[in-house]
Amino acid sequence: MRRTTGATVSLHHDDIFVERLWRTLTYECVYLRARETGSETKAAIRKWTSFYHYHRTHSALCGQPPALICWQ
Secondary structure (H helix, E strand, O other): EEEOOOEEEEEEHHHHHHHHHHHHHHHHOOOOOOOHHHHHHHHHHHHHHHHHHOOOOOOOHOOEEEEHHHHH
């Protein structure tokens, strides 16, 4: 067990969130366009991650991006 955001959650439960994030990243960013170099891919992932955390709304967070909820 470990504490995250004020609630005790099992490690298996945390794995579900990581797997969902990874699946979303691959479908929305990686698979959409073939890139020529690793640095292009790295830049695209960095840009997508920033969008995901700071701009993309999440229904589980009442329509707020994670950055507003978790990093206030």
